[in-house]
Amino acid sequence: MNLEKSKKRIVKKAKMGFQGYPEISIAYFGRSNDRADEVVLTFVADEGVQAMEERFKSESDAREDEAIQSAIVKMIERSEAKTVVMTDGIQLMP
DSSP states (O other): OOHHHHHHHHHHHHHTOOOOSSEEEEEEEESBTTBOOEEEEEEEOSTTSOOEEEEEEOSSOGGGOHHHHHHHHHHHHHHTOSEEEEEEEEEEOO
């Protein structure tokens, strides 16, 4: 899937706000504010259920990695996530 198309689909879903469960949270992590080295997806099937986590690492900026962004879209679709939450910016890694 095209990188820009994937990114737009993720952002569009995130802008919808809380729509119920299942829920996927997306957080980007990096050593600086301008490059995400890792993406962490957290999946919660229902309220009170333990979350499952999936990590993707990238040699380049994960936000611009077509394979990672396409995988995120596929995970949202396959899990039938009603809610997508994205953290703003990049969380700094120690």
